[in-house]
Amino acid sequence: MDSKDYIVIEDIYGAHNYHPLDVVITKAKGIWMWDVEGNKYLDFLSAYSAVNQGHCHPRIVKTLQTQAKKLTLTSRAFRNDQWPLLAKELCELTGFNMVLPMNSGAEAVETAIKLARKWAYQKKGVPQDEAEIIACTNNFHGRTVTIISFSTEPSYRQDFGPFTPGFKIVPFGDAEALEAAITPRTAAFLVEPIQAEAGILIPPDGYLKKAKEICEKNNVLFIADEIQTGLGRVGKMFACEYEGVKPDIMVIGKSLGGGCYAISAVLSTTEIMGLFKPGEHGSTFGGNPLACAVAREALRVIQDERLVEQAAEKGTYFLEKLKTIKSHHIKEIRGRGLLIGIELYPEAGGARRFCEEMMNERLLCKETHENVIRFAPPLIISKKELDWAFKRIKNVFKRLN
Numbered sequence: 487m488d489s490k491d492y493i494v495i496e497d498i499y500g501a502h503n504y505h506p507l508d509v510v511i512t513k514a515k516g517i518w519m520w521d522v523e524g525n526k527y528l529d530f531l532s533a534y535s536a537v538n539q540g541h542c543h544p545r546i547v548k549t550l551q552t553q554a555k556k557l558t559l560t561s562r563a564f565r566n567d568q569w570p571l572l573a574k575e576l577c578e579l580t581g582f583n584m585v586l587p588m589n590s591g592a593e594a595v596e597t598a599i600k601l602a603r604k605w606a607y608q609k610k611g612v613p614q615d616e617a618e619i620i621a622c623t624n625n626f627h628g629r630t631v632t633i634i635s636f637s638t639e640p641s642y643r644q645d646f647g648p649f650t651p652g653f654k655i656v657p658f659g660d661a662e663a664l665e666a667a668i669t670p671r672t673a674a675f676l677v678e679p680i681q682a683e684a685g686i687l688i689p690p691d692g693y694l695k696k697a698k699e700i701c702e703k704n705n706v707l708f709i710a711d712e713i714q715t716g717l718g719r720v721g722k723m724f725a726c727e728y729e730g731v732k733p734d735i736m737v738i739g740k741s742l743g744g745g746c747y748a749i750s751a752v753l754s755t756t757e758i759m760g761l762f763k764p765g766e767h768g769s770t771f772g773g774n775p776l777a778c779a780v781a782r783e784a785l786r787v788i789q790d791e792r793l794v795e796q797a798a799e800k801g802t803y804f805l806e807k808l809k810t811i812k813s814h815h816i817k818e819i820r821g822r823g824l825l826i827g828i829e830l831y832p833e834a835g836g837a838r839r840f841c842e843e844m845m846n847e848r849l850l851c852k853e854t855h856e857n858v859i860r861f862a863p864p865l866i867i868s869k870k871e872l873d874w875a876f877k878r879i880k881n882v883f884k885r886l887n
């Protein structure tokens with residue numbers, strides 16, 4: 487079978503809820519991927535930052551294999567010997583003191599929402615069923631009905647109502663608007679420190695710090711969604727560190743599983759997380775020993791290979807290089823660490839055709855929304871390999887003039 491055969495079968499039997507590039511990957515190692523014809527590509531997306539450690543990292547794969555032969559699932563009806571150690575290591579790494587494990591990012595965001603509401607009723611004294619959570623324009627927190635209830639992207643919501651009430655929207659980056667939106671019923675402010683899906687939108691300097699101060703002053707929880715920005719991607723372990731902000735609740739996922747397993751987590755203080763009592767929340771697979779063993783190794787790899795520092799150094803290097811590209815299509819190039827966006831003018835004909843052309847140059851990246859090309863290679867990439875990518879990106883901008 488060749489690529490065309492796989493694409494035909496997928497399009498017949500698989501739901502069409504994505505619009506992938508027509509490349510059929512069969513194996514990957516580190517920063518490289520191979521299609522079924524044997525062509526080699528540089529991965530410049532990292533599965534939306536779920537593979538910060540690189541594909542099939544030998545240590546993570548070995549841990550996966552070893553643990554898979556030993557114990558994979560107990561459910562939380564019983565205890566296992568991996569979850570306690572992941573919980574401890576995550577808390578030590580992040581400075582939080584309690585953690586709840588889930589599987590996908592969206593589930594972890596849902597968990598944070600439930601937790602914030604519980605806190606509002608039990609600690610803040612908000613009347614039952616009246617808690618409000620404030621989110622931002624252009625947010626992306628996942629795809630469940632509750633989460634899309636506060637999306638501002640029409641295509642995420644169309645035909646999926648009725649929606650979950652209890653959410654308010656304020657413009658991203660506008661601290662005054664946040665302050666104005668807070669009422670005595672406000673439980674939490676939910677924010678991505680950098681909006682990745684929206685097009686690598688970096689808020690004005692001081693925004694997160696100001697927002698956190700406003701939350702503290704008004705007894706409102708600050709929830710950071712670090713699912714995509716966390717674990718080294720942006721050149722700090724967590725993006726909130728750029729402003730010295732410690733969230734009340736932090737949500738992580740994606741690279742927590744090292745690209746090998748789906749695992750997410752919600753971190754908070756004992757005072758807040760301690761509000762969950764047995765039976766009030768859970769997940770059959772959440773905290774399973776296979777996921778936990780993989781996550782423990784994934785975190786160790788980030789530390790041992792200094793991926794946070796790598797992302798900072800390589801990101802600065804690459805961003806400077808990208809800024810030398812001259813093209814009348816480019817409106818702005820922005821990024822932090824190795825999360826970089828090239829925003830094109832609407833007249834450029836959309837980011838998709840640039841991504842398709844880069845695929846022909848053996849560089850795999852993906853547009854986000856209409857006009858932004860996102861670059862997010864695995865954090866293990868070298869300068870030489872970035873130079874290789876740069877040459878190809880430059881070619882594409884020359885060709886698509």
Ligand SMILES: *Cc1c(COP(=O)(O)O)cnc(C)c1O
Nearest residue numbers: 590591592626627628711713714
């Ligand atoms: C990917 C992502 C999610 C959702 O994670 P899933 O694992 O796809 O459910 C939530 N928030 C942010 C910021 C993300 O990037």
